Amino acid sequence: MAKFFQTIFLSLLFTIISAQNVIPPETQTQIDALVEALMQTEHVPAFALSITKNNGEILYNKGYGLRDREKNVTADADTLFGIGSVTKSFTAVVIVKYLSERFPDLGASVLDTPIRVLAPSYNFTLGDKYRSEKVTFKDLLAHRVCTLPESVGMWVEAYEGEDDFYYRQRYAPESCGFRDGFLYNNGLIGMAGHIVAHMANSTYEEMLSNLLISIGMNDTTLIKHTDDHDNMMNRALPYIWKGNQLIRYNSELLKSVVYANPAGGILSSSNDMAKYMQFHLNRGKVGTTQVVSEEAMGWLRIPASSIFSGVLKTDQNPDVLINVGVGYGLCLGVTVYDGYLQVWHNGYIPPFQSLLNTYPHLGLGIFSSSSGPGSLTTLTHTVLHNAIFHILQHNDTSQKISFPEILDALPQKRDNQSVIKNQVKNTSEEKQQQIGPKISPEEALGTFGSGFNGEFTISFKNNSAGVPQLHVEYGKWGLAWLNQTSPSTFELIEWDSDFWMLFWSDNQGVINQTLEFVDANTIRYLDSGNEIAARFIRDQKVGDLPVIPWEEETCKNKGVVEIGSLISVIILAIITNMLN
Structure with a gap:
């Protein structure tokens, strides 16, 4: 009963706070002008913005544009947007909260304890014995397991369910040495959850x-298979830009992420994200309640993977603004921007795009999200956040920061059709140079399976002209017409479902995917020439594969600590010491 009244109190408190924007009028006017310029340039239908500083010294939550263009319904601060991979940071909080409370005596070392030790009944299994025995939550959350990411079967919904999706992770091939690199992996973040x-x-x-209840985020939710997104209360509808106009994106495609919801399935609003940023800035405290221990919250932003890149001062350019990425913690990037620590994550679930930035030493947080038309290319979320940062940090409203100088410095967008034509031409020229086995259309027929990525079937099907044509069926959405472009290669030339919308949101509809036969029974799945899936084998079923995908007596590296891993540990220790 006490928890019930606490929840009601927090809900009322946050409702009152979030309804009262606190921002100087001239600052609000300038920020609104920046957002409106971005929306006009990028053809954004609806936009969410949240700014919080020093527990409400500045608080600005707003929705812009139309969340439903057909019904002319405006977006507001309670409109829900898909936040994509910003979801990962929530998953990391859920995990450190549970681990710190379940294993209080272990402290931060719980993150370095193998999952098989912490959760013996889960039967955690990956593609080799060494990873299976040694992988920790830190490895999963910092993207340093280095197995092939699942980027095909999930989006086409080729799996039978959540358990099937995570079981198949054991058949993912190695992409780089364990703990020797940073390889972004949605499936393994989902698996951590x-x-x-x-x-x-x-x-x-x-x-x-x-x-979410503890933080007061009462409107935030997950995408579900039962959703009727277009007809649900206060949700921003997704749109893409095609034929010089915004058209409705098939929101059923959003459900592709459900099995990996811990990696990208949250819908949230400006008001709720303000509470989330304040929760982080207050190190896990909401009001007088410590929801997550301060120690555990500190684990999130300690770099666990070294990613050093960016801009530093030089003799030739001593006045440049410092913007250096130093590493990736537990589902949060760590950057030094203008001399200040910046903790961030971006998100993309087509066509929604989002960005979360917090500056712990300034008590500042900025979040934004767009409901289309996909990846912003010129006036991006990052450009907007940087402009807002300088307005707020330097109280620089007198200079009237705007975007024209940024636009002038960037190359102009080419006509979409010319982009498509040129890219298709280049892809075809590359394919003509490839040499492989000679496979006739009849020999290409059949079902091909990957323990990791699911199964697809190639068959003849009558096209719109009534002529039999090769056709591939892969999951719910991966339906496409094929054209043979070389003796061993079949190109996906046209989608036979609304799956084309996903690609259009990111690259104006260009299809650079091909099925390449290595031999009569083995297919490589390529995207722009890059292999993005495990090999597909004729008639292979996941049930036919060994439950343990490696021999018991083998060990990936005989238990020897790899030099690369040791160097990474030393680098991260130095970086961590500098940030503390």
């Missing part, structure tokens, strides 16, 4: 819901 829910005898959805 799946594991902690198993440990808690709960579900990820329930654990996330409890966290």
Whole structure:
């Protein structure tokens, strides 16, 4: 009962706070002008913005544009947007909260304890014995496991369910040395959420819901298979830009992420994201309640993967603004921007795009999200955040920061059709140079499976002209017509479902995907010439593969600590010491 009244109190408190924007009028006018310029340039239908500083010294939550263009419904600060991979930071909070409370004596070392030790009943299994025995939550959350990311089967919905999706991770091939690189992996972040829910005898959805209630994020939710997104209360509808106009994106495509919801399935609003940023800036405290321990919140932003890149001062350019990425913590990037620590994550679930930036030493947080038309290319979320940062940090409203100088410095967008024509031409020229086995259309027929990526079928099907044509069926959405472009290569030339919208949102509809036969029974799945899936084998079913994908007596590196891993540890220790 006490928890119930606490929840009601927090809800009322946050409703009152979020309804009262606190921002100087001239600053508001300048920020609104920047957002409106971005929306006009990028053809953004609806936009969410949230700014919070020093527990409400500045608070500005607003929705712009139309969340439903057909019904002329405006967006507001409570409109829900897909935040994509910003979701990962929530998953990391759920995990450190649970681990710190379940294993209080271990402290930060719980993150370096193998999952098989923490969760023996989960039967954690990857593609080799060494990873299976040594991978930790830190490895999963910092993207340093280095197995092939799942980027095909998930989007076409080729899996039978959540358990099938995570079981198949054991068949992902190695992409780089364990802990020797940073390789972004949605499936393994999803798996981390799946594991902690198993440990808690709960579900990820329930654990996330409890966290959201504690923070006061009462409107935030997950995408579900049962959603009727277009007809649900206060949701921004997704749109893409095609034929010089915004058209409705098939919101059913959003459900492709459901099995990996811990990696990208949250819908949230400006008002709720303000509460989330303040929760981070206050190191896990909401009001007088420490929801997550300050120590555990500190784990999130300690770099666990070294990613050093950016801009530093030089003799030739001593006045340049410092913007250096130093590493990636637990589902949060760590950057030094203008001399200040910046903790961030971006998100993209087509066609929604989002960005979260917090500046812990300034007590400042900025969040934004767009409901289309996909990846912003000129006036991006990053450009907007940087402009807002300088307005607020330097109280620089007198200079009237605007975007014209930025636009002048950037190359102009080419006509979409010319982009498509040129890219298709280049792809075809490359394919003509490839040499492989001679496969006739009849020999290409059949079902091909990958333990990791699911199964697809190639068959003849009558096209719109009534002529039999090769056709591939892969999951719910991966339906496409094929054209043979070389003796061993079949190009996906046209989607036979609304899956084309996903590609259009990111690259104006260009299809650079091909199926290349290595031999009569083996296919490589390529995107722009890059292999993005495990090999597909004729008639292979996941049930036919060994449950343990490696021989018991083998060990990936005989238990020897790799030099690359040791160097990474030393670098990260130095960086961590500099940031503290």
